[in-house]
Amino acid sequence: MVKAGLWIRQDPSLVKRYYESASIPVNLPWKLSRKHIRIVTRDGRFIKLNTLRNRINSKALWRLCAKYAPTHVCMSVLDYLSPEKVGLSSEARHAYPVGGEYVVDVDNSLFRGIDSHEHPRTLVCYECLEIVKKYTIRICELIEENYSNIIIVFSGVRGFHIHVLDFQAGDWASFDGHNLFKSHKAARFRYTLHLSRMLDTLLDKSRFTLSVDPMKAIAVPYSLNASTMLVCRPVGSRIDLERKSVTKILDEANPALLIWPVKAISEQHVEFQ
Numbered sequence: 001m002v003k004a005g006l007w008i009r010q011d012p013s014l015v016k017r018y019y020e021s022a023s024i025p026v027n028l029p030w031k032l033s034r035k036h037i038r039i040v041t042r043d044g045r046f047i048k049l050n051t052l053r054n055r056i057n058s059k060a061l062w063r064l065c066a067k068y069a070p071t072h073v074c075m076s077v078l079d080y081l082s083p084e085k086v087g088l089s090s091e092a093r094h095a096y097p098v099g100g101e102y103v104v105d106v107d108n109s110l111f112r113g114i115d116s117h118e119h120p121r122t123l124v125c126y127e128c129l130e131i132v133k134k135y136t137i138r139i140c141e142l143i144e145e146n147y148s149n150i151i152i153v154f155s156g157v158r159g160f161h162i163h164v165l166d167f168q169a170g171d172w173a174s175f176d177g178h179n180l181f182k183s184h185k186a187a188r189f190r191y192t193l194h195l196s197r198m199l200d201t202l203l204d205k206s207r208f209t210l211s212v213d214p215m216k217a218i219a220v221p222y223s224l225n226a227s228t229m230l231v232c233r234p235v236g237s238r239i240d241l242e243r244k245s246v247t248k249i250l251d252e253a254n255p256a257l258l259i260w261p262v263k264a265i266s267e268q269h270v271e272f273q
């Protein structure tokens with residue numbers, strides 16, 4: 001089991017090394033240039049990226065992350081024509097939201113109190129992840145009644161983010177040409193309510209709010225969560241999630257080989273002499 005959070009937490013040089021060594025994700029289904037992107041630094045500062053007219057791509061984002069060694073790297077769920085104008089929600093319509101995925105953030109707060117077990121003193125709990133995995137599969141099955149382009153990403157801590165990429169605001173709300181932001185908000189509210197009603201248990205308030213709020217930000221896939229030192233790594237479809245054990249998911253999210261490169265045996269031999 002991964003002892004995340006105990007051994008290498010928040011060492012900025014290791015975070016830098018991750019972004020320098022990890023291969024830059026290409027062919028991502030997310031349009032980073034359309035996203036409002038912000039990073040959270042180790043001292044709790046937020047730095048907004050995509051603030052200039054020359055938009056960011058994954059290569060530029062990885063370069064900036066290697067520079068700032070952020071704790072979290074987040075992107076908006078909505079795609080914008082002018083992501084540099086994203087600020088307050090009252091102003092968001094001026095950034096022209098043109099689309100964007102619907103995201104359900106599934107973690108152990110969904111079922112807190114239902115299943116009792118002793119949590120380890122680490123941020124990552126294996127048993128919680130087993131239960132969250134089952135919930136994620138159940139929610140995905142419900143979403144698949146309406147949508148098919150779904151990617152599940154391990155959050156790097158307590159659960160999974162379900163990204164519904166073929167979600168369209170027009171599926172659930174009438175189109176308001178003067179305020180697209182309002183249409184996105186109404187559509188997300190209706191769809192979340194629809195999902196909540198079909199679940200055995202209602203989505204708790206914070207999960208409900210996250211799925212409804214078009215201003216919410218979510219971890220950028222393949223970025224590193226520096227609190228746990230685990231990668232927010234895409235798992236794949238619901239079937240991929242069903243097939244992968246929690247151990248395998250945690251192993252794949254562990255960047256140890258990238259930040260602690262194994263030296264060639266001959267080099268180690270020289271060091272020991």
Ligand SMILES: [Zn+2]
Pocket residue numbers: 117118119120125126127128129
């Ligand atoms: Zn637990």
